[in-house]
Amino acid sequence: MKRITVLFVIALSVLVLAGCGGSGADSASAAPENPGNVYRVITVDESGAPVEGVAVQFCSAQMCLMGQTDADGIAVFEQEEDSSYTVHVYKVPEGYAEDKTEYPVPETYGDVTITLKAE
Numbered sequence: 001m002k003r004i005t006v007l008f009v010i011a012l013s014v015l016v017l018a019g020c021g022g023s024g025a026d027s028a029s030a031a032p033e034n035p036g037n038v039y040r041v042i043t044v045d046e047s048g049a050p051v052e053g054v055a056v057q058f059c060s061a062q063m064c065l066m067g068q069t070d071a072d073g074i075a076v077f078e079q080e081e082d083s084s085y086t087v088h089v090y091k092v093p094e095g096y097a098e099d100k101t102e103y104p105v106p107e108t109y110g111d112v113t114i115t116l117k118a119e
Helices: 002-019 024-029
Strands: 039-045 055-059 064-068 074-077 086-091 102-104 111-116
Touching: 039 055, 055 074, 064 074, 086 111, 102 111
Parallel strands: 039 111
Antiparallel strands: 039 074, 055 064, 055 086, 086 102
């Protein structure tokens, strides 16, 4: 009887541990941590998966910089902190709807996440 109880506890422990940590899809779509000295524009689809090849504009009152998202859906901008910036989606890859929203950027270094909708 004692052996059955021990086996039951071990089996239950394995099941609980296997369920910890979430699904692989959630982990794969999470962007790497921001190093803290840049602004990042992160583009994802409606399921949270990164979208590569999105052309984005990172704008201040004086100028706009262009960037394109990489395989992780991230475009990085090394600009001075504490300015007023906005982000615009300039061009989306085939299969995604245009996005004409003007996204505000935090005053301190950080991320702006844009969710693109499929056409």
